[in-house]
Amino acid sequence: MAADETGERTGFSDLLADLNDRDIVIEVGGASSPEAARTQSLRDALEASYRALAGSAPVQLETVAVVDEIARHSLSLWLRAEAGGGDPSLLKFLARGTLAIIAWMDGSNTHQLADLQQALRVLAWGTSITTTAHPALPSSADLVKAVTAWQQAKDTLGAQSAVRIATNNGSAQLDLSKRVADPRSLLLSRKLVNHSADMIFVVELPDYRGTGEWLLKHGEVRTTAVSEPGTLLDKFYRRELDIRPGDGLRCKVDFETLYGPDHEVLSERYRIVEIVEVLPTAAPTGRASEDRSAIPLPGDLPELESAS
Numbered sequence: 001m002a003a004d005e006t007g008e009r010t011g012f013s014d015l016l017a018d019l020n021d022r023d024i025v026i027e028v029g030g031a032s033s034p035e036a037a038r039t040q041s042l043r044d045a046l047e048a049s050y051r052a053l054a055g056s057a058p059v060q061l062e063t064v065a066v067v068d069e070i071a072r073h074s075l076s077l078w079l080r081a082e083a084g085g086g087d088p089s090l091l092k093f094l095a096r097g098t099l100a101i102i103a104w105m106d107g108s109n110t111h112q113l114a115d116l117q118q119a120l121r122v123l124a125w126g127t128s129i130t131t132t133a134h135p136a137l138p139s140s141a142d143l144v145k146a147v148t149a150w151q152q153a154k155d156t157l158g159a160q161s162a163v164r165i166a167t168n169n170g171s172a173q174l175d176l177s178k179r180v181a182d183p184r185s186l187l188l189s190r191k192l193v194n195h196s197a198d199m200i201f202v203v204e205l206p207d208y209r210g211t212g213e214w215l216l217k218h219g220e221v222r223t224t225a226v227s228e229p230g231t232l233l234d235k236f237y238r239r240e241l242d243i244r245p246g247d248g249l250r251c252k253v254d255f256e257t258l259y260g261p262d263h264e265v266l267s268e269r270y271r272i273v274e275i276v277e278v279l280p281t282a283a284p285t286g287r288a289s290e291d292r293s294a295i296p297l298p299g300d301l302p303e304l305e306s307a308s
């Protein structure tokens with residue numbers, strides 16, 4: 001809603017004058033009186049932003065007042081934040097950071113998550129919070145949760161609605177026409193492919209079904225690797241080589257790593273290019289290693305005598 005309209009509302013202006021760093025007000029107006037459910041979706045988005053920005057610090061929003069101006073078709077929700085033991089620098093960062101998220105959603109043409117993170121980094125440097133304990137900036141996943149919540153809130157509002165977020169550190173008018181079509185896609189802004197390495201995998205499940213995919217383990221990481229034709233594994237498929245769970249595979253692999261905007265690893269996919277060596281598990285005591293035979297074909301299984 002317009003600033004001059006707010007200025008005509010003497011009582012409401014007095015309310016805004018009493019705001020401090022802990023307070024934030026959501027104003028919703030429109031052609032018809034806003035429904036409480038729509039205001040709740042905005043509160044949910046606000047809480048998601050505060051949680052993302054607060055990191056490990058506990059945060060909670062409490063309702064101070066609800067102003068329902070029926071004649072003006074306006075509903076305002078006054079909230080008060082409790083976060084980080086009431087640290088004023090943290091509370092100021094949360095308020096300013098929330099406005100930065102809204103400004104990025106409505107003003108960015110590219111919606112690069114790295115741009116939002118840089119803006120939040122500048123805000124953190126500009127508050128006294130950096131003199132005591134430098135805040136851990138929100139992760140990409142938490143920011144995307146906040147952006148998703150704001151987008152869902154916008155979707156619940158009508159085209160004639162007007163939304164303003166007011167704090168002691170500034171205010172922002174939501175542009176309900178701006179959309180982030182798929183917030184999850186913000187996490188897939190960087191991808192590195194076709195790296196090669198020599199690695200040793202432990203076989204968790206051989207490819208008994210011939211799908212070309214092997215369940216392997218490297219350290220504590222479990223993965224599925226794709227077997228390319230022309231490797232030593234061809235002998236496994238021809239029943240000329242026995243590979244069992246627990247055996248090791250010394251491999252040359254190509255792998256692609258999918259990174260998020262702040263360089264966290266989202267996923268890795270391996271492709272076995274060459275099997276250098278099969279490393280069998282140690283044979284049980286009293287059994288020779290040659291006792292390991294190739295995987296039997298169905299026709300090689302012994303037949304049982306009939307009951308007759």
